[in-house]
Amino acid sequence: MNMNAWEEYAVPVGAHPRMIGIVSRPARGEQRPRTTAVVLLGAGLVHHVGPNRLMVLLARRLAARGIASLRFDHRGIGDSAPRADGQSFEAGAVGEAKEVMDHLQASEAKDAFVVLGICSGAETALNVALADPRVVGVGMINGGGQGAGSAWDTYEYARGQVRHYVRHAVFNLDSWRRALTGRIQYRRLFAALVLRMRNGLSPPEEVASAARETAGDVEGLAARGVRLLWVHSEKDFSRDYFETMFGKDAGRLTASGLVRTEVIPYIDHTLTARHGQERFLDIVENWLGDFGRNADGDADAIARMVAR
Amino acid sequence: MNPASDSVQPDAGAPVADVEPVYFGRDGAPLFGCFHPAQAPVREGSALVICQPFGQEYIRCHRLLRVLAASLARSGMPVLRFDYYGCGDSRGDGEESTLERCEADVGEAVRFVRGRTRATSVDLLGLRLGAAIALRHAAGHRGQIGRMVLWDPVVRGEDFLASMRAQSARFGKWMEGMFGRPASPAESEGPRDFIGFRLSKGLVGELGALDLLQVEESPCRRVLVLDNGEDPAASALRDRLEGVGVGVELERRSSPRIWLAEPYQGLVPRESLELVSRWLLAFPK
Numbered sequence: 001m002n003m004n005a006w007e008e009y010a011v012p013v014g015a016h017p018r019m020i021g022i023v024s025r026p027a028r029g030e031q032r033p034r035t036t037a038v039v040l041l042g043a044g045l046v047h048h049v050g051p052n053r054l055m056v057l058l059a060r061r062l063a064a065r066g067i068a069s070l071r072f073d074h075r076g077i078g079d080s081a082p083r084a085d086g087q088s089f090e091a092g093a094v095g096e097a098k099e100v101m102d103h104l105q106a107s108e109a110k111d112a113f114v115v116l117g118i119c120s121g122a123e124t125a126l127n128v129a130l131a132d133p134r135v136v137g138v139g140m141i142n143g144g145g146q147g148a149g150s151a152w153d154t155y156e157y158a159r160g161q162v163r164h165y166v167r168h169a170v171f172n173l174d175s176w177r178r179a180l181t182g183r184i185q186y187r188r189l190f191a192a193l194v195l196r197m198r199n200g201l202s203p204p205e206e207v208a209s210a211a212r213e214t215a216g217d218v219e220g221l222a223a224r225g226v227r228l229l230w231v232h233s234e235k236d237f238s239r240d241y242f243e244t245m246f247g248k249d250a251g252r253l254t255a256s257g258l259v260r261t262e263v264i265p266y267i268d269h270t271l272t273a274r275h276g277q278e279r280f281l282d283i284v285e286n287w288l289g290d291f292g293r294n295a296d297g298d299a300d301a302i303a304r305m306v307a308r
Numbered sequence: 309m310n311p312a313s314d315s316v317q318p319d320a321g322a323p324v325a326d327v328e329p330v331y332f333g334r335d336g337a338p339l340f341g342c343f344h345p346a347q348a349p350v351r352e353g354s355a356l357v358i359c360q361p362f363g364q365e366y367i368r369c370h371r372l373l374r375v376l377a378a379s380l381a382r383s384g385m386p387v388l389r390f391d392y393y394g395c396g397d398s399r400g401d402g403e404e405s406t407l408e409r410c411e412a413d414v415g416e417a418v419r420f421v422r423g424r425t426r427a428t429s430v431d432l433l434g435l436r437l438g439a440a441i442a443l444r445h446a447a448g449h450r451g452q453i454g455r456m457v458l459w460d461p462v463v464r465g466e467d468f469l470a471s472m473r474a475q476s477a478r479f480g481k482w483m484e485g486m487f488g489r490p491a492s493p494a495e496s497e498g499p500r501d502f503i504g505f506r507l508s509k510g511l512v513g514e515l516g517a518l519d520l521l522q523v524e525e526s527p528c529r530r531v532l533v534l535d536n537g538e539d540p541a542a543s544a545l546r547d548r549l550e551g552v553g554v555g556v557e558l559e560r561r562s563s564p565r566i567w568l569a570e571p572y573q574g575l576v577p578r579e580s581l582e583l584v585s586r587w588l589l590a591f592p593k
Binding site (some may be wrong): 044 | 571
């Protein structure tokens with residue numbers, strides 16, 4: 001990457017206690033800056049450089065393409081001081097992302113935003129889009145449900161465990177060796193099988209209802225013209241959440257052009273393997289490269305969605 | 309306002325922050341750091357530079373070192389945490405990192421802290437490979453460093469590489485278990501890929517030759533070696549440093565090894581942290 005194609009500066013963001021953020025943007029004269037900026041959310045407790053420094057690499061790559069971004073730490077995470085009001089992370093995260101957009105709007109003259117996060121950051125990204133009309137794109141990498149409740153989490157966990165036992169463990173000599181010598185968690189195995197038998201092939205109503213609500217939220221965003229990107233690691237539980245939410249409708253959603261899904265093969269949840277890191281950066285860069293250049297296509301897709 | 313590159317946008321009118329993002333060092337390749345100004349009456353002449361670990365260990369230890377820095381600053385000791393060139397938010401690609409460059413970066417960090425705090429004495433705290441970098445810097449700049457904390461130091465680079473290879477192998481095995489097959493050639497990690505980070509050829513070569521037991525110059529007056537395991541290399545390092553005239557205290561604590569823990573666990577080893585804080589704040593300069 002051309003190190004002179006981008007520049008960065010650090011900035012305290014939002015109300016006191018200020019959050020620590022880094023703005024990456026195209027160097028003056030290098031690219032015509034776009035009016036859309038990207039807000040890079042954290043991934044759980046990992047600070048704003050992101051898992052494997054991926055947010056830094058992504059931000060600099062995007063800046064070299066003319067796209068500004070701001071990566072930051074939510075209050076109480078990474079370099080940012082904790083909240084003073086005792087509010088929970090979940091309650092404060094959306095408002096904090098909005099503070100970041102306010103900052104970019106005031107200091108960088110951006111009026112539209114793409115919000116992108118990994119893991120819990122993906123869930124926050126979707127919630128930010130629902131709460132703020134300035135959001136025109138949401139990138140979700142290995143996220144779960146939208147603020148998934150415990151019943152949904154338990155359901156997906158059990159589903160993943162059973163799939164692992166059926167597809168891999170029963171055919172694996174090591175697994176049998178561990179099972180026969182007491183080196184597995186029998187309680188976890190038993191609980192997963194019981195849950196699966198009790199639920200059958202369909203999710204319980206409590207889970208189905210939460211999934212329908214989230215799917216409705218997504219359709220609402222698409223109708224608003226918001227583009228959505230789901231990136232899943234091949235075996236990640238996020239694929240299960242996606243399937244529970246959309247089932248057979250997933251094909252229709254992606255056909256609209258507003259929703260894109262990508263699966264990265266042979267990679268873990270936090271994108272540790274190097275081959276998958278490159279793939280992740282390419283996917284996001286490519287997706288954002290389309291932004292704002294397909295207005296007619298967007299309008300058609302929205303019309304199709306609304307007419308359905 | 310249109311801030312310059314690698315600068316900090318001024319925060320006019322805001323209350324004094326417990327941490328300030330800063331850039332310092334060479335033109336064209338400045339380093340990013342977080343400066344924790346003293347929040348209590350400043351201890352005369354005393355400031356601390358934290359030398360962070362490397363690669364995945366850097367990610368895993370970030371929270372611990374942030375908590376430590378904030379705690380020391382509340383007690384009156386200004387602290388700088390910073391990212392080496394090619395690491396974290398500093399400029400550069402990870403594959404450009406070398407030990408030599410990291411040692412030079414420590415020098416830039418020490419200069420920044422002296423200028424910012426007017427400290428007459430700067431202490432260094434290094435964790436894992438950061439400890440080796442700190443010690444080598446100090447040994448090459450006699451009389452410039454007051455005291456050092458070497459927290460689970462990487463004493464021999466070969467041991468560090470072996471540990472990285474073992475962690476990578478465990479990760480590969482775990483992936484095989486999850487996917488039910490080994491990685492294809494295109495999916496396989498390279499020989500310098502260590503759980504998410506690729507080390508430069510130069511760094512791997514330097515690590516192969518790194519041996520703190522060969523230190524021949526006294527790096528500073530006093531050193532605390534903190535060992536969170538039962539590493540015989542920690543005792544050997546103590547003996548070697550005493551041999552070159554350093555006053556060394558070796559403390560062993562069975563706290564969790566944070567650099568092996570996933571960040572989502574959010575572990576902060578309180579006992580080790582308190583020990584380090586007490587030692588750094590204990591005696592007047």
